[in-house]
Amino acid sequence: MKKRSVRIVAVIDIGSNNIKMRISQRSKGVIGDLEMLERPVGIGHEVFSTGKISFDCLREISKIIQGFSRVMEEYGVGSVRVVATTALRECQNRAYVTDQLKIQNDITLEILEETQEKSLIYSEIMRQFRERELTDFGNTLISYIGTGSIGIAACSHGNIVLMQNIRIGSVKLHDILAGMEEITDRFDVVAEEYLDTLLSDIGDYIEKKSVKELILSGSEFDVIARHCQISSVGGTYKITGKEIEALYDQIKGLSAEELCERYEVTEAEGEEFYAVLAIYDRLLKLTGAQRVYYTKIDVWDPIMRQMLLPAKGGDELELSQNTLASAGRIAKKYQCNREHYDFVVGVARDIFDKTKKFHGMGAKYRLFLELATILHDCGHFISTKNHLTATYDVIKNSEIYGLTRDEQHMIANVAKHNESSVPDLTDTNFRELGEKQQLIVSKLVGIFRVASALDKSYRQKIETVKIKLEGQKLVVAGITDHDTFLEQWAFRQCAAFFEDVFGIKPVFELKTKLL
């Protein structure tokens, strides 16, 4: 019997309050779950109060994973990914934790960054909603409410254009405002005002749009669903904004005891229930959305999909489109010159594609090049004098869909070298990169600077730029009737570095239409 075609994989998720494992298999192209395990462990409590994970807690984690490993053996699991989110992200001794889990359990722990985690979740939500034709993400707001943070993504024309993470979640909200209950019995007013301050940034964006629907995920929805007597279709609940607002109105005056009693929840559940509803209510007030969906998505859903159904072209395209749209939104916010960066992106892409055999980089770094190009002028909005440093800071600290902090750091390093300087080890920011990353950044800078030089005047003087390789030369040919002294000067400035990096000499050839 032939039997080895089935792929069985596992994802372990180390969360704030528990460690979970899911084992799934792909059979006939469909993902089927085999196991869902969950063990409570108070990692978050330790990290949030002491900043560290104790070795006792680490031993407990290790023991739980040992048990999970045994279950994996029982299914002959082929590969496993162990991911961690908020608690380990905020843990000061996470390096020891990662090291100990490698030594004790032989696992490689991936600590997902917030943007990375949320990007995975949003991509899964978008995939599911598209598959079921629930929305076209024309003007949609997605919000993932975790215990420690609220993630918000605004979608426009089918892409995520804005992402924001607010470091306050359903549990944290209650903890932060806990003392207020002693001062006032109008906890709801305090909570609402506090949330408004946090949501103001996204509010500015939303005000200009008309958000059609709100998609919620994250903290448990069961109590709300039970109370509003709605049931899920394929894991998704549909509810009206009015129903949520009415429920919030009912509970906001209740004491903790009354809340627990009336809704048959524990005190902890009650606190979370309250905070979640307060957040929902604020989001509804902000957006005015009347159509509300709730869908249960865990970070392991997209990871499992990645493992069992490796990305098809469509998924990658969607990822890059969202990332580009998200970068475009930042560029707009910092009033970058759209015509300029569109021109430079086009040339840079062309150079990248034509010189592939010299740089050996793939689609991911092509995307980095595009992003660096789109964002390289952000700094001008802040300071003309220190715009390179400002660009670096903006890119590094913005929330760009689908990118990790390291990736944003690389892109920021590329974008800051759009003038005379080139990457070298005297640059602190460049030094912070790993050796491999430095090499990639250098290659991308080489391409980006040549492309950028062609529109040094920001006037798109050169029409129909053509890139071709001729022996050991990169010929950049363009047609223009304008004066291009500035561009030619800039090109010469950049050519030497390009040649240093790729070993081929860029040559600028201009023709005029007048002849």
Add this chain to the structure above:
Amino acid sequence: MKEQEPLLFNNRELSWMDFNMRVLEEAYKKDNPVLEKLKFLSITASNLDEFFMVRVASIKEQIHSGYKEMDFSGLKPTKLFECLSQKVHDFTEKQYSCLNRSIVPALKKSGLFLRKPKELSEVQRGHLSLYFHKILFHVLTPLAVDRSRPFPVLANKSLNLAVRLEQNGESYYAIVQVPSILPRLVETPCEDGRTFVLLEDVIVMHLAYLFELHEVKATTAFRLTRNADLAIDEEAADLLAEIQKSIKKRKRGRPVRLEVDHKCDGETLAYLVETLKVEKSDIYEAKGPIDLTFWMKFSGMEGHDDLRFPPIVPAPAAGFVGKSDIFSAIQERDIMVHHPYESFTPVVDFVRQAAGDPNVLAIKQTLYRVSGNSPIIAALENAAENGKQVTVLVELKARFDEENNIHWAKALEDAGCHVIYGLTGLKTHCKVLLVVRREEEGIRRYLHMGTGNYNDSTARLYTDIGLFTCREAFGSDASSLFNTLTGYSRPPEYQKMIVAPHAMRSFFLHKIDRETKNSLEGLPAGITIKVNSLLDPQIIESLYRASKAGVRVTLIVRGACSLVPGIPEVSENIAVISIVGQLLEHSRIFLFENGGNPKLYMGSADLMPRNLDRRVEMCFPVEDEKLFQEAIEMLDLFLRDTVNARIQLPDSTYVPVDRRGKPQVNCHTEFSRRAHQKAKERLAELEKAKESL
């Protein structure tokens, strides 16, 4: 509870005694062959031993500790003990009356004689003398008791002789333990049949050889029963070692019963009572051999088949007839097996086949009570040796099987199995066997769920039902259950299984309440439950509510039943029957009419607080339409039984079913006939299919 109120709950212990009485009735029943009668008598004795060691001991502990709360039946511990003591004394009388008046004469008629020394011939006495000197003498250790030699610690349930001696005008006592390693009945040569003499009588005949310099003034046999309920510290780091320690302590638990020969002289009895610190009410006088459990072995002796029931020979399980591959058979459809009418072999073969199948990755099983030389254990060991991931939950706290289970746990561990002992504070009583197999289309989980233990020996005597399935939802639930038991995960929301203590109580209450609601709304409603015991007050109250709402409730409760049927305006619509016969009824079935869409469940749980709150139990729905129908037919047959069934009356006494106008139906023999018929038909179908090919 006010006195004038009708009795709404039978007391657990008194009701259990009624059950033991029903077993004793089988020993009296004129239609039963004499060796079967002996077997029933022996069962009542062994039941009673356990009852004393656990239940009576518990009541006595309550009294000693000053606990004065009433139980649900309205009895305080002192009153209960008084009632119980009276009931057990009467019962003991009946046991010996049955033996002396009914069984011994019947044995005699069949040429089997139990003789006292004085009834023996010279030849027979000579034979016994030889037996004493050659064998018995060497294993006897008389222990004198005097100022320098204290009274020995007597092992729980050991049979002893108290010998009053006199030397130089001074009288004192010696204790001789009747060796349990030798047969209790010694056979002597006999010309007109077979003659047996009690081992203690052989000792008494030769006491002079044991006490050469003393004069034997009086001799009496006696037996002490002790409190044997283990007090285990479940938080102990090594549960296995902790249980081993407790087992040792059990041998020295507080005395709860003293059985003495009714001819025991007053002086010796007073001495025993004082020395053993027993109360008057704890003394039970035996008008015959003490400890009637030995008759079990006697009833099973070789030959004399005419003095027994025709054996119920297990038929091949119809679902597996013609199938050499268990996995493909289960893939075809769910298979239900009714033991002992159908063979237990498929269960053993399931583990065996899994152990040897290269595609099997893991086997997980719960073990509560296993047989002495368990083929299942051997198969599990083999599986581990073959590199499978084998996880076995051995319940170390299975009462009176603790030592046995410790032995198996160690053996399984040595073979490389992952042995776990379950959850703190809970006994794992559910019966689940899970096989994880890698197949072409992915992982498939095969499952056996049962109502009875994975014990090939008791599967020949206990009626149990097992279900084989590979339905995904059940496999997923079973995995989750094991992950909970191993401590790898917290209890999930099960898709199909109903698991105690997590959700079983609320599930059954909800189901019963739903019937009540349906009945009030004029929808079809009805409840049929078959369990071994029904003692849970909350469940009983919900059944009363159902009855009041007009729900027809039929309960087949083999043993103790705290529910009182037929109370006007309380339980008028409830009927309780008890089936006691050749086989021990053990299966648990739950049927709810559910407004015309009936649902049927089976499982390991009885309706007792301990099952619902303090054990890991599991019930499962029977979803396959054909099997559902078969289960309904089973219940129907139980309810038509006129041989083994008794009906509980409102005064809580039991009477045989009124047979007038009804055909004689013995569900045990009828189930057996059907099983053979089914296997035969299945075989014929296969033959026919083969021919048509």
